[in-house]
Amino acid sequence: MILVNDVYKRYHTDHGPGRWVLEGVNLTIPPRTNVGLMGRNGVGKSTLLRLIGGNDTPTRGTIERHCRVSWPMGFSGGLQGSLTGRQNARFICRIHGHESDMPDRIAQIEGFCELGHAFDEPVKTYSTGMRSRLQFAMSLAFDFDVYISDEVTAAGDVVFRDKAHAAFKKVADHAGLIMVSHAENTLKQFCKAGVLLHEGRAHWFDDINDAFKAYKASLAAA
Amino acid sequence: MHAFQGVDAGMFIMTGLLGFFMTRNTALRSMEAIKANAALFAYRQVKPVDTVIVRAGLEGFLGLLIALILLAGAGLFGLEIVPRDPLQVLLAFAGLWAAGLGLALIMSVASQLVPEIGDVMRLAFTPLYLFSGIMFPIQFVPHPYREWLFYNPILHGVEVLRGGYFSHYHVVPEADLSFLLAFALVTVFLGLVLHVRFARKIIAQ
Numbered sequence: 499m500i501l502v503n504d505v506y507k508r509y510h511t512d513h514g515p516g517r518w519v520l521e522g523v524n525l526t527i528p529p530r531t532n533v534g535l536m537g538r539n540g541v542g543k544s545t546l547l548r549l550i551g552g553n554d555t556p557t558r559g560t561i562e563r564h565c566r567v568s569w570p571m572g573f574s575g576g577l578q579g580s581l582t583g584r585q586n587a588r589f590i591c592r593i594h595g596h597e598s599d600m601p602d603r604i605a606q607i608e609g610f611c612e613l614g615h616a617f618d619e620p621v622k623t624y625s626t627g628m629r630s631r632l633q634f635a636m637s638l639a640f641d642f643d644v645y646i647s648d649e650v651t652a653a654g655d656v657v658f659r660d661k662a663h664a665a666f667k668k669v670a671d672h673a674g675l676i677m678v679s680h681a682e683n684t685l686k687q688f689c690k691a692g693v694l695l696h697e698g699r700a701h702w703f704d705d706i707n708d709a710f711k712a713y714k715a716s717l718a719a720a
Numbered sequence: 721m722h723a724f725q726g727v728d729a730g731m732f733i734m735t736g737l738l739g740f741f742m743t744r745n746t747a748l749r750s751m752e753a754i755k756a757n758a759a760l761f762a763y764r765q766v767k768p769v770d771t772v773i774v775r776a777g778l779e780g781f782l783g784l785l786i787a788l789i790l791l792a793g794a795g796l797f798g799l800e801i802v803p804r805d806p807l808q809v810l811l812a813f814a815g816l817w818a819a820g821l822g823l824a825l826i827m828s829v830a831s832q833l834v835p836e837i838g839d840v841m842r843l844a845f846t847p848l849y850l851f852s853g854i855m856f857p858i859q860f861v862p863h864p865y866r867e868w869l870f871y872n873p874i875l876h877g878v879e880v881l882r883g884g885y886f887s888h889y890h891v892v893p894e895a896d897l898s899f900l901l902a903f904a905l906v907t908v909f910l911g912l913v914l915h916v917r918f919a920r921k922i923i924a925q
Contacts, residue, residue: 577759
């Protein structure tokens with residue numbers, strides 16, 4: 499269960515406080531619910547994900563997480579360039595408190611990402627596709643109650659994408675998911691409920707198809 | 721080589737350099753730690769202060785390793801390398817490291833908020849190199865200028881370091897390890913306060 503209570507957010511820019519990105523967002527995300535988050539570019543989808551993931555704090559309002567929430571996945575960050583893939587994986591295991599079963603988890607990550615000997619090379623030598631393989635494999639290695647995904651399935655070549663898709667589907671079936679994607683099919687495939695971010699506020703829809711209708715209506719109105 | 725108070729000139733300079741670089745490298749490298757590890761703030765478990773402290777620990781370890789290698793090398797050339805009072809030497813190194821950590825904690829926050837502060841900090845270490853008594857014995861500096869130089873905490877650490885290292889070395893009476901340790905304590909405290917205050921703002925960038 500995640501409670502977002504009257505959250506306001508704005509960033510500081512070079513010329514003073516910026517505009518309000520979120521203005522009074524209220525959301526209750528029940529356990530084991532797959533939610534698709536939609537809205538036009540710059541409306542604050544990624545900001546809301548960062549707030550829910552605990553990477554940033556609201557300017558006003560509170561966010562309560564009553565479950566284990568993942569980091570925002572598919573995020574550009576999350577990998578330290580001078581460490582190897584294996585060392586990055588060890589680091590992630592450590593900060594998530596999996597010191598004791600680390601060899602198993604690292605074996606799982608290594609097996610899933612299929613990087614071969616590049617797994618022991620520094621991450622800064624990786625291509626974009628290799629990075630996203632590693633990021634995706636790391637995000638699947640832990641059991642979270644809610645996964646936060648920022649365009650995460652768009653990773654790697656076709657073979658890997660299919661495999662990632664299947665693995666992600668399996669995760670989404672037994673855990674909660676909050677997902678941002680501009681691909682309508684992806685959202686409909688993974689999510690039941692939908693949230694539309696529009697003009698700084700969030701609107702909840704029990705059915706993702708209704709959310710898409712409202713999204714398109716808001717685009718047409720603008 | 722000239723000898724001064726029975727101390728070989730090479731050993732005199734080497735001990736000074738090792739002490740000075742302990743502070744300088746810890747301060748400057750750890751100051752950059754936040755920027756270098758920005759990618760890891762994607763995980764909410766990682767705070768900016770973690771990166772600075774870990775980097776400072778690494779620099780301290782490397783500094784000691786380099787000191788051991790250089791001194792062992794000097795020993796191969798037949799120089800007297802066994803310190804008179806090893807505990808005092810270690811304490812002086814620890815004080816110099818802690819002063820570097822304190823400066824790094826403060827400057828890592830300050831240089832994130834105002835990037836130019838980082839450049840000023842890097843420049844400031846060049847005159848400090850001259851004023852820390854590394855290349856010349858501080859005894860040669862007349863009063864009252866010597867007292868002025870002793871506002872520099874690194875000089876205290878370097879002098880006490882040499883006093884603990886060489887048997888016949890006379891430490892000038894102004895040198896006081898507690899000045900360096902007090903400096904370290906104050907800067908570490910200030911730095912931690914700044915991190916508590918600005919951690920969110922740094923991550924939000």
